[in-house]
Amino acid sequence: MRALVQRVEHARVDTVVAGERSTVGSIGAGLCALVGVTHADVAETAIKLADKIWHLRVLDDEHGVMNRSLADRAASAQAAEVLVVSQFTLYGNTDKGRRPSWIDAARPEQAEPLVSAVVDRLRSLGATVATGRFRTEMRLELVNDGPVTLMLEL
Numbered sequence: 357m358r359a360l361v362q363r364v365e366h367a368r369v370d371t372v373v374a375g376e377r378s379t380v381g382s383i384g385a386g387l388c389a390l391v392g393v394t395h396a397d398v399a400e401t402a403i404k405l406a407d408k409i410w411h412l413r414v415l416d417d418e419h420g421v422m423n424r425s426l427a428d429r430a431a432s433a434q435a436a437e438v439l440v441v442s443q444f445t446l447y448g449n450t451d452k453g454r455r456p457s458w459i460d461a462a463r464p465e466q467a468e469p470l471v472s473a474v475v476d477r478l479r480s481l482g483a484t485v486a487t488g489r490f491r492t493e494m495r496l497e498l499v500n501d502g503p504v505t506l507m508l509e510l
């Protein structure tokens with residue numbers, strides 16, 4: 357699994373159906389995680405990824421130093437918000453030619469339960485989690501704080 361994690365001031369994801377746009381998930385300050393799944397991924401991988409996101413120390417402490425995690429925020433009764441959006445294009449291969457190959461991306465039938473497992477694990481840890489909607493056209497809007505962007509891979 358891969359996750360492109362961004363520290364955000366706020367973020368939201370909208371779906372577009374028949375030209376109509378509606379918000380399906382939004383958060384305030386926290387993390388936005390675009391999650392990609394490949395063929396070898398299993399439920400244990402999803403749990404490990406969620407734990408990594410939960411404990412990732414990229415949030416500012418009282419001195420403005422990236423020294424806090426979502427877990428730290430939750431422990432101090434602050435909001436620990438995450439927006440999780442499935443992103444199969446994280447497994448796009450651009451080694452040859454100009455058109456990405458999606459062969460490394462898991463099929464939706466495999467990917468959807470694993471992305472849901474990441475969401476469920478984050479919620480069980482104490483995060484407030486918003487999500488996109490699987491198999492729909494989405495628009496993601498965010499303000500990257502820092503900017504801080506990291507690629508996690510398990």
